[in-house]
Amino acid sequence: MRMFLAFRAEVERLLMDALQNTYGDSALSALTAHTAPHELERLLEIDMESEHADISSRIAFSLSKILRENPSKISAEIVKNIEIPENSLVSSVKAVGPYINFYASELFFEKSLREILGGICFHRKGRVIIEHTSANPDGPLHIGHLRNACIGDALARILRHAGYDVETQYYVNDMGKQVAILVSGMKYMKIDEKKKIDHAIAEIYVKANKIIEEDEEKMREVEELMRKYEQGDAETVRKYEEVVEKCLNGIRETLHKLGIYHDRFVWESEFVRSSDVSDVVKALERSGRLIVHGNAVLLKMESVDKDLVIRRSDGTSLYSTRDIAYHRWKSERCDFMIDVLGKDHELVAKQLGEALDILGVKRPEILIFEFVSLPEGSLSTRAGRFISVDELIERAVARAYEEVARRRDDIDEERKRKIANIVGIGAMKYDMVRVSPEKNMVFNIEEAIDIEKKGAPFIQYAHARASSILREAEKRGISDDGVNKNDLKNDLKIEHSSERALLMKLAMFDAVILRACDERKPHIVAKYARELAEVFNQFYRDCAVLSARDDIRSSRLLIVKCVRSVLKTSLNLIGIEAPEEM
Template structure:
C-alpha cells in the first residue's frame, strides 16, 4: 500500500537522521501521512519535520529540507513517488509516480497483503440478535447492517469470519408475547405472524398496566420456557421459531446472512453456566452475599477501576450473576457464552441444519468446528456498554487477559424517529422534541418490511425505465446505505423523506455511478474500432487532466481506507470513500469524454474507467450493496 511504503521510507530517513544527531528515537514519534486537499500540494503529505523540531532544536523547514534531500538521493520511497517538495512551515509533500503505480500488479484491485499481520485469524461476529417476539424494526436493521458490513470488511481483509445471531428464547419479551397470545384478543387480519405479534406485544404491555395480576402469568411462562417441556414451553418455541424465520427472510432482502443461530435455551441445556460457575468460584472476586439487600445472591465484584466504572456510576459495584432465588441473570449466561466463544469451556453445542449454509444450536445433532475464536466482536447499541464491560471483567478475573483484550464491543447510537415521521405514525409531537424514541411495548416504530415496501414504491415511481436490477433491490440498497453512512456513535434520527432520497450522498447515487461506468465499457466493447482497447488500455500520464488526477488519487487511497475501516471497525469510512469516489468519477465523466478523441486518449480514459469500476465494485461489496450492470 502506498501510504505504508511512504511511511517506511520516511521512518528510515528519520531514524538515520536521529542517529547522526546523537538523539534517541522517541517511542512516541509516529510517522503520519495525510491526503492534501489540493492536488498541487501533492498526493500525500507529512508533518514529521514539525514533530522533530522540538527534539532536534532546529527549524522545521530546515529539517524538512534535510529529509527531502536524503529521500531524493537514496530513493527510500521505492520510486513510487516521482517528486517530494517542502512547503512552509515544514511539510513534506509527495507526488505519486502514476506510471509505476499503474504497472504494479493489482494496482486497482489491490491485494491486502500484510493486513492480518499480528492480528487474530478467526473472528466471531455477533450481530442482529433480535428478541424473537415480533417483527423487526428499523433500529434492529441498523445493527444488522453494521454487523454484516463489518463481517464483509474483515473477510475482505483476509480474516476467517464466523457470524452468529443470538436468539433470546427465554426472555421477558417472548414471555410477554406468549401471555398476549393467551390473554388478549384481536380480530384484525395480518399478512405476517410478526405483524400480529407486534400488535399483541403492545396490547399485553397495556394490559399489564390495567391488570397487574397478569404479570403472574409472565412469571409462569418464564419458568415454563426455561423448564422446556410443558405446553407453554412448546407455544413459546413455536412462536420464537416462526418469528426468527420471518426475521431472517427480511434480512435476506438486504444481503444479510449468518453462519450460526445460537439459542439461549441451548446455553442453559448445554450446562455452560455450571462450568463457568466452577471457574468463577476459584477466584476471589466471585462470592455469595450473606447480608444486606443482596443476601443470597452470587455477585461478581467490580473494583472502582474496573471497566465501565466511571461511565456507569448508577450501577452497583457488585454485579449480581445469580439471584437469591437461583435464577440466572442475563449477564451470567452471557459470561458463560463468551467463555464458549473463546473455546475456554470444555463442553460444546451440537447443531442441526436450519437452512442452506446456516446451522442452529439444538437439543440433539452433530458437532461442528464452530466457535473457538481468536477475537470476538459484539455489535450491540451503546445502552449495553455496562453488561459488555462486565463480561470483559469476568474474563480478566478468570485470568484470560488476552481474550478480554480481544473482546470488542461495537457500540452504536440508537435509531429514533424524526418529528415528521413520528407524526405520520400517529405519535403526538406537540411537545416539539427533535426526535422520538421507538417503543415495541407501545407499538411505536417502523417495521423493516413496511419500510422496504414503501421505499420500493418510491423508487418504482421515480424510475424512467424498468431495466436490470429490481426496484426492491434498489430500495434495500438505499436503506442499507442510509443506516451505514453515519458514524457509529451518531443517533440516527430516521426520516422517511431523507431515507428515500435518490440523489446526493445516497445508495442510489452510488449504484447509478457504478452502472454509468459499466455502460461506458459496454458501449466500447460493441464498437468495432474500440473493442481492441477494452481491457487493454493503459495510463498515459502525459494526457492526465486535473479531473483524472483527482480520480486516480481516490482510487489509490482505497486500500488504506479499507485498512482504517477494519482497524476502527467503522463501515462509515467506506461509505464516505465510496461517495467521494463516485462524485469524482462523475466530474471526470462530465469533463473528459471517454469515447471521443484519438485512440491513445480513448485507451487512456477507458483504463481509468475500468480501474474506477473495479475499485467501486469492491467498496460496494464491502458495504453489502449490489453491483448491477444496469439501472
C-alpha cells in the same frame, strides 16, 4: 503487493533515511522515544488525504520543538537529503512551507491498475465470530436493529474480504420475560394470519404486556412459565420454541430483503440446558467475588459501580449469566469475537468483560453504536408505537420507484421495479453505515433517496454510468485491447489532472479496506465509495472517453473499467447492490 501501502512504506523509508542523514541519531532518538515501531506513520505525521500532495508529512512541526528551529527551514533541509531511487513509486518531493509533499510516479499508477484488474487479495488469518442484530423475538425489527444489522453485516463482509474466516451469529434471547409474556398471551389471543408473522406477534405482546401489568395473577403465571422453561418442562419448551421460531421467521424475512444473512442462530436456552450456566456460576464462586444480597447472588464489580446480578432470588438465572456462558462458549471457537451493541448496552458490556477476565476468558471486542432516530422522533416497541424496518423498506422502495418512473419512461415496469428495489434498499443501508458508529444519526428517507445528497443512489449512479460507458464502447466495437495490461508503461496516458486524481483515489482502495478492517469501522468504506464516485464524476466531466483520440481512448476505457470494479466491490463490502443501469 498492495500498491498504496507500498507507496506509503516507500515514503516512510525515504523520510527516515533523510532524517538520519540530516540530523543523525540524536533527533531520531528524541522522536522515537515514545513511539512503537509499528506506529511509524504517526511518528512521521503522514497525511494520506492531503489536498496538495499524494502523501504529505508534518514531521517538521515535531522536529521544530526538539531542534528549536523554524519548521519551514527543517522541511527544506530534509527534502535536500531525500534521494529518490530509480524505478521508485515516488516521482518527486517538495517542501511547501513546513510540509513535505510526495507525489506518485507513473510506475505507481501502472502497478495500481494492474493490481485492481487482477483483483486485490488480502491474507489475514484467523477465525472471527461477529454477533449482531440479536433482536428479542417479540416483534419485528425497528430502526435501531436496522443500524445494528447493517453495521454488523458490513463489518463481516469487510473482514472476510481481508482474509478472515468469519461466522456471523444471532443470539436468540428465548429466555427473557418477553417470550414468557408472549406464551401466556397466546393462550387467550389468536395470531392475525393476515399480517406478517412478527408483526402479528408484536400485537399480541403489546396487549398481553398491558394485561399482565394490571393483573398480579397473570404476572405470577409468567414467572411460573419462566421457571418451567428453564427447568426444561417439555410442554413449556414446545410452546416457547413454537412462538420464538415463528417470530424469528418474520425477522429473517426482513433481514433477507436487506441481503443480510446470519450463519448461525444460537439460542440462549442452550447454555442452561447444557449446564454451561451452572459451570459459570461455580467458577465465579471459586473466585471469591460473589456476594449475597437478600436471596440474590451478585458478582462484585471493580471496573464499574454497579455489581452484576448472577442469580435471581427465586433461583433462576439471568440474561447476564447466560451471556457470560455464551461468550465462554464462543471464545473456544474463534481467535477473536466482536459484539455489535447499542449504546444502551455499554454498562452490560463492561460488566461482561470484567466477568470474563475473572474466568480467564478473552473479552469480545465491543462495537458500540449510537442511537438512530427518524425525523418524527424515536419510537418504542414496548408501548406498541414503532415504525418497523418492513415499513421503512416499503417507504424507501416506493420513493425510489417515484424517482425511477420520473427519469426512466424508456424501460418496462419490471426493470423499473427492480432498479427501485436496489436503490431504495441501498439508500437505507448506506445511511445506516455512512456515519461513524459512535455518532447519533437521524434517518431521513427523502435525503437518503435524493441523488444530490451523495448517498447510495449517487454512488450507484456512478457505477451505472461507468457500466453504460463500457456497454456503449462494446456496442461501437471499441475496446481497451490496445493496452498491454501486463505492461502499462507505454500505454497508460495521464493527460488531465482529473485523470490523475481518479487514479490516485483508485489506488487508495487497498489502504481503505485494511483501515476499515483494523478499526472495525465500515463507514470508512462508505466514505471512500462516495469520494470515488465524486472524483469519477469530475473525470467524466473533464475527460472524453469514447470520443477521445485513439492513443488515449483505450487507456481511459481501462480506467473506467477499474472504477466500475472498485465501486462495485466497495458497495458490496457495505452490503449494497451495484446496478448496471439507473
